[in-house]
Amino acid sequence: MTTSTARPATGTAVVTGIGVAAPNGLGTKAWWESVREGRSGIRPLTQFDTDSYPAKLAGEVPGFDDAAHIPGRLLPQTDRMTRLALYAAAEALADARVDPSTLPDYAAGVVTASSAGGFEFGQRELQALWSQGSEYVSVYQSFAWFYAVNSGQISIRHQFRGPSAVVVSGDAGGLDAMAQARRHLRRGTRLMISGGIDSALCPWGWTARLAGGGLSPDDRPAAAYRPFAGGAGGYVAGEGGALLVLEDAATARDRGATVYGAVTGxxxxxxxxxxxxxxxxxxxxxxxxxxxxxxxxxxxxxxxxxxxxxxxxxxxxxxxxxxxxxxxxxxxxxxxxxxxxxxxxxxxxxxxxxxxxxxxxxxxxxxxxxxxxxxxxxxxxxxxxxxxxxxxxxxxxxxxxxxxxxxxx
Structure with missing residues (x-):
């Protein structure tokens, strides 16, 4: 049962921390500098051989060293998507200057968005099943592929015992997750982590994208994805996203937090x-x-x-x-x-x-x-x-x- 640990909510949800893993920058500072300078992270896909595929470009998160950012015990049980999410959540909390160990029980929760779950992990375990047999399938397959795994792993790592959920509405999910997180704040939860991180840059995920239609076949990074142009011919897929720390304005004010802005509608x-x-x-x-x-x-x-x-x-x-x-x-x-x-x-x-x-x-x-x-x-x-x-x-x-x-x- 979730209990309120905060003063009465003002009804205004403010963002006090941001964590980013993006194709044009790992970490909020590097990413925002790239955005302001118009630097692209779209380039030829490297996570698998694309020679036999009609689409060959992607937005890959650069310079992410799994072992440097994720505890070793978590590496066997996490997909790349979840590792990026754990990185972004930790950065967002540090940016908000929040120490989760100081929060009361049930004071913090997580609502993330996901469109495919841990596709790369799932592909690897299916290959093990087909080629070697069921005894070679990891026990972690039971949850590492699942849509809600990011919310679960973030909650476990930071010992959040408040409301937790996942929203599955594709590319709209990041906004829908934020709306749900805001509702939890209004019900008395002190802090929410919300947003979305996705990654499915593996042959299985790529084939699903191609089957869905719309991936640009153009192999020129500066020409493949041109929204609103007269000759727009599709999009380029990528991985990553952002997680944000959301607090009620009164709570943020009481602890002297730096506020980026408010989610007002x-x-x-x-x-x-x-x-x-x-x-x-x-x-x-x-x-x-x-x-x-x-x-x-x-x-x-x-x-x-x-x-x-x-x-x-x-x-x-x-x-x-x-x-x-x-x-x-x-x-x-x-x-x-x-x-x-x-x-x-x-x-x-x-x-x-x-x-x-x-x-x-x-x-x-x-x-x-x-x-x-x-x-x-x-x-x-x-x-x-x-x-x-x-x-x-x-x-x-x-x-x-x-x-x-x-x-x-």
Whole structure:
């Protein structure tokens, strides 16, 4: 049973820590510097031989030494996805200056997003089953592949005994997880870790991506993923994401925490028949939840599918909300590829850093088609007075999510 250990909630959820594992930077500082400078992490995939596959580019997290970041006892029982998540969670807690051992029982919880679970681990154990027999399958296969394993391993490592969950809504999951974490804060939980980390850069995961359609066959890193461009031809897949420490504003204030910004509005919509206004409805719900109008939004972090029909639907939703060229739009995903459940969480982290630095990060390698009427921030960061930012995310099949983040001042 979860019990409240905090003072009465203010209803405002603030972000006090960020942990990042991204294709263009391991760690929040390195990643954000790359984002501001427009440095891409998209390059030829190295984790397996892609010669026989039509898509050969990916966003891989660079320089991650498993043994340096993960306790040895955890290495046999974790997938790469979980190792990256454990790294990001530890960084987020350190950034928030939180020592989990000082928290009361049931004071902290974890809600993460996942789209595929530990695919690489699962592939390895299936190969052992097929080639050697059932006695060669690891006992850890029982949970290392599972969608909820990141939440579980983070909770165990940091001894969090509060609410724990996983959200499975694909690329929209990072925003949906944040919405659920915010609800737990309102019920009295003192601290939540939330966001998403994904990794499925193995032959099994790659084949699933190819079967789903949309992966760009272009082998040029600067040309393969060009959302909103007239010649957009698909997306590049990647791994990684972000985890954020979320606290009630009163709790953060009481302990003198540094605050990036507040999660002030969340919205979601589902339309299994296609994108028939679902993204606009999700955005409107988030704006209503935040208590602001579209005119008060200072920039939009786009979902940026990289496929013509989906790009057109998103551009239409943005135009319906803000008017032609009505708001600056950015797509930092162009530097990382689409990270499944980690992508929207990384956009949330970028939005928080943008609020802190009062700058809209750039979109790279693309120029929007004129019919989209988007004020896409390209080339270099755009200094701006930022108070409210809107983050959008979608998953094929009908999931649409939106989140408003606001300056804490």
């Amino acid at each position: 969340c919205g979601a919509a589902f339309d299994p028949t296609g994108d028939q206004g679902g993204l606009r409805r999700a955005a409107e719900a988030a704006l209503t939840d935040a208590g602001i109008s579209a005119a008060e939004v200072d920039a939009v972090f786009a979902d940026a599918a990289g496929m013509p029909e989906a790009d057109r639907a998103e551009a239409d939703a943005i135009r319906e909300l803000f008017g032609p060229y009505g708001v600056p739009v950015t797509a930092p995903k162009t530097m990382t590829g689409r990270l499944a459940a980690g992508g929207a969480a990384l956009d949330l982290a970028a939005a928080m850093c943008a609020l802190r630095d009062q700058v809209v990060p750039p979109t790279i390698h693309t120029t929007p088609a004129p019919e989209h009427t988007l004020d896409l921030v390209t080339g270099t960061p755009r200094p701006a007075e930022l108070r409210h930012l809107l983050v959008l995310a979608r998953e094929r099949g009908g999931f649409h999510s939106a989140c408003v983040v606001s300056s804490a001042g």
